[in-house]
Amino acid sequence: MTEIARSQTSEAHGIGAPLWLLAELTYRCPLQCAYCSNPLDFAAYRDELTTGEWIDIMRQARAMGAVQLGFSGGEPLVRRDLETLVGEARRLGFYTNLITSALGLDEARIMALREAGLDHIQISLQAGDADMAAAVAGSPKAHAKKLAMARAVKAAGYPMVLNVVLHRHNIDDLDAIIALCDSLGADAVELANCQMYGWAQLNREGLLPSREQLEVAEATTARWRERLAAKGRDMRLLFVVPDYYAERPKACMGGWGAIFMTVAPDGAVLPCHSARMLPMSFPNVRERRLREIWYDSEPFNRYRGDAWMRSPCRDCDERKRDFGGCRCQAYLLTGDPAATDPVCEYSPHHGLIEAAREAASTDPRRVEQLTPRSVHESQVFCRQ
Amino acid sequence: MSAPVDSRTVYRLRPGWRLQWEEAQGRHVLLYPEGMVQLNDSAGAILSLLDGERDVSALIDELTRRYPEAPSGELAQDVRDFLADASQQGWIHHD
Numbered sequence: 001m002t003e004i005a006r007s008q009t010s011e012a013h014g015i016g017a018p019l020w021l022l023a024e025l026t027y028r029c030p031l032q033c034a035y036c037s038n039p040l041d042f043a044a045y046r047d048e049l050t051t052g053e054w055i056d057i058m059r060q061a062r063a064m065g066a067v068q069l070g071f072s073g074g075e076p077l078v079r080r081d082l083e084t085l086v087g088e089a090r091r092l093g094f095y096t097n098l099i100t101s102a103l104g105l106d107e108a109r110i111m112a113l114r115e116a117g118l119d120h121i122q123i124s125l126q127a128g129d130a131d132m133a134a135a136v137a138g139s140p141k142a143h144a145k146k147l148a149m150a151r152a153v154k155a156a157g158y159p160m161v162l163n164v165v166l167h168r169h170n171i172d173d174l175d176a177i178i179a180l181c182d183s184l185g186a187d188a189v190e191l192a193n194c195q196m197y198g199w200a201q202l203n204r205e206g207l208l209p210s211r212e213q214l215e216v217a218e219a220t221t222a223r224w225r226e227r228l229a230a231k232g233r234d235m236r237l238l239f240v241v242p243d244y245y246a247e248r249p250k251a252c253m254g255g256w257g258a259i260f261m262t263v264a265p266d267g268a269v270l271p272c273h274s275a276r277m278l279p280m281s282f283p284n285v286r287e288r289r290l291r292e293i294w295y296d297s298e299p300f301n302r303y304r305g306d307a308w309m310r311s312p313c314r315d316c317d318e319r320k321r322d323f324g325g326c327r328c329q330a331y332l333l334t335g336d337p338a339a340t341d342p343v344c345e346y347s348p349h350h351g352l353i354e355a356a357r358e359a360a361s362t363d364p365r366r367v368e369q370l371t372p373r374s375v376h377e378s379q380v381f382c383r384q
Numbered sequence: 385m386s387a388p389v390d391s392r393t394v395y396r397l398r399p400g401w402r403l404q405w406e407e408a409q410g411r412h413v414l415l416y417p418e419g420m421v422q423l424n425d426s427a428g429a430i431l432s433l434l435d436g437e438r439d440v441s442a443l444i445d446e447l448t449r450r451y452p453e454a455p456s457g458e459l460a461q462d463v464r465d466f467l468a469d470a471s472q473q474g475w476i477h478h479d
Contacts, residue, residue: 017408019420065408068420095402095415120400120417159400161417187400188417234474 015304017065018261018294021094022072022273023054025082026265029075030103032138033126034370035165035200035207038074039276043378045266051081053286055088057263060290062092066261069094072273074265077104083116090117097122099163102149103142110149110156121153122161122190128176132169135367138374147184154185163190166217167207168360169367174220178237182228186235191221193242197274201332203370208360214245244353248318249325249341256303256327261294269293271300274328278337303327308338312346389464391441395434395476403431414475421475430466434476440467 027042039045049057058069069089076082077100089096098113102123113121125146126136133143153160162181166174174191181189193214196204209217221239228235243250253260253272262270267286270276280302283293294300302308306319313324324330325341333342333352342349371377397403402415405428412428414421423431429450433443444460451459470476 065406067404067406067408067413067415068418070418093404095404095420097418119402119415122417157399159417236474 015295016258018061018259019066020068020070020260021058021061021066022070022260022262023057023076023085024072024074024262024264024273025049025054025076025079025085026074028078029073029101029373030078030139031075031101031142032372032374033136033165033199034203034367034372035167035194035198036373037195037198037200037274038373039198040202040381041378042074043375044382045264048079048265049263049267049286051084053267054081054085057285057290058085058089058092058094060285061261062094064291064294067093067095068097070097070099072099075101075104077101077109083109083112086113086118087116090119095119100124101137101142102146102153103139105149105152107152107156110152110158114156114158118158120159120161122163123150123153124163124165125150125177125180126165127170128173128180132173132367136170138372147180150184150186159187160185161188161190162186163192165192165194166209167194167367168209168213169207171209171213171217174217175224178220178224182233182235188236188238190238190240191217192238192240195240195243196332197328198277199371199373204356205360205363206365206367206370208242208244208357210361211245211357214242243326243329243341243343244357246343247345249322249329249343251322252326252329252341255323257294257300258304258323261290269300271303272328278328278331280337303338310338310340312344312348313340316346389440389467389471392439393478394437394439395443395467395471395478396436397431397434398475398477401475403428426462427466427470430463431470431476440464 026048027038027045071082076098086096096117096119098118099122123146127133130143134140150160164177178189194200194207200207218239221237225237257271260272262273263285264270264276267284268276268282269285270282276282280299282299283297309319309324313319325343327337329341329343330339331337334349340347342352344350404413404415406413412423412432414423433446444463447463448456448459
C-alpha cells in the first residue's frame with residue numbers, strides 16, 4: 001500500500017480525498033502470527049458491521065473519491081458475504097484487493113470472487129519452508145494450503161502479490177523465500193520487515209533482526225533483482241526496511257488523514273489500521289457520515305498538516321516529506337503521540353531505538369516462544 | 385535506453401491493470417494491485433485508445449484525427465516516447 005501518489009484533489013478546506021479505503025472486515029483469523037498488526041485487545045470487538053453497513057460505507061467512500069479498496073482483517077475470507085461485498089465494490093468502480101492468508105480459500109471461491117469482479121489477490125507467506133511457517137503461524141497445514149491456493153490464484157488469471165513478513169527467524173532464508181515466490185508465479189513480492197505495532201511490539205526483542213542479517217537480506221534481494229531481469233521475469237521485489245534500522249522516519253500513510261482511511265470491523269474509522277491504540281477515541285461510521293469524519297472530525301484533523309508539530313520537526317525541512325514519521329510509533333516509544341518519531345536521529349528519544357536493537361541482540365527466544373496472537377492472549381488485554 | 389517502438393506493435397494494458405476516468409480527480413488513473421498512477425491528459429488519451437487491436441501507427445492516426453491542432457511530427461514522437469516509457473515501466477505489454 002505504499003505506491004500511491006498524494007491526493008491532489010481537494011475540497012474548499014484544502015484537505016485531499018481519501019483515495020484508499022481499507023475495509024477490515026473482521027479481526028477473526030485462524031492463524032496466530034506473533035507479529036500481527038491487529039490490536040492487542042481485538043477480542044473485545046465482536047459486533048462486526050453487517051453486509052448492508054459495509055455496502056453503505058463503500059458507497060460513501062466512493063462518492064468521496066476513494067478508488068483503491070483493500071479487503072483485509074483478520075482474515076477477510078471468514079466473512080461469508082465477501083463475494084457480495086466484492087461485487088458491490090466493483091460495481092461502484094473500486095479497484096478491489098483481497099489481502100488474505102489464503103485460509104478459507106478454495107477453487108470454487110476463487111472463481112466466485114473472480115465472477116464478482118475481484119481485481120487482485122495478495123497472499124501472505126510466513127516462510128520459505130513448512131516447518132518455519134508452522135512455527136510462525138501456529139498451524140502445521142497452513143503453508144501447503146497457501147502454496148496450493150497461490151497456484152490456483154495464478155491459474156485463474158489474477159495478478160498476485162505475495163507478502164512475506166520478515167523477522168530474525170526467517171530473514172536468513174530469504175533466498176529460498178524469493179525462489180519460492182518466483183516458482184509460484186508472483187507478479188510482485190513484498191518483503192516486508194516486521195514493523196513494531198500490535199503483537200509485534202509485544203514481541204519486539206524476539207523479532208528484530210540484527211544489522212548484519214538485514215544487510216545480507218538486502219544483498220540477496222539485489223542479486224535476485226538482477227537474476228530476474230536477466231531472465232526477463234517481471235516480478236517486482238519490494239524490500240521494506242524495518243523502521244528500527246531506517247535512516248529516516250517513514251512518511252507514514254502519506255500523512256495523517258491525507259489519502260488513507262481504515263474502517264475497523266466494529267465501524268471505527270481510523271487514519272491507519274494501527275491508530276486505535278492511540279490514547280484518543282475515533283469516530284464510528286455507525287454514528288456519523290464518513291465525509292464528516294474525514295473532513296471535520298477532531299481526530300482526523302489532529303495531526304494533519306504540520307501545525308501540531310513540535311521541535312525538532314517544527315523547524316525541520318524534512319517535515320514536508322516525512323510528516324514527522326509515525327504517530328503510533330511516537331506514542332508506543334515515548335508515551336506522547338505528538339512527539340517526533342524516535343526513528344529519526346534528530347529525536348531526543350532516538351536512544352530508545354538503539355536500546356531496543358541492543359536488547360534484541362541478546363534475546364534467546366525461538367519463534368515458538370513468542371506470545372502468539374490468539375483470542376486467549378487477547379482477552380488478557382481486554383481486561384486491562 | 386528503451387527499445388524503439390515498432391509501428392505494427394499492438395500494445396495493451398498489463399493484465400489485471402485497469403484504466404479508469406476518475407471524476408473526483410478530473411483525470412484518468414491507471415489502477416493496479418494496491419496502487420495507482422495518476423495520468424496527465426495526454427497519457428490518459430493515449431492509454432484510452434489501447435483496445436488490443438490498434439497498432440502504434442493506427443493509434444497515432446487516431447490521435448492525429450482527434451487532435452488536429454497538434455503538430456503531427458511532434459505528436460507521433462511524443463506517442464512513441466510515451467509508449468516506450470510505459471512499456472519500460474511495465475504499464476503496458478505487447479505480444
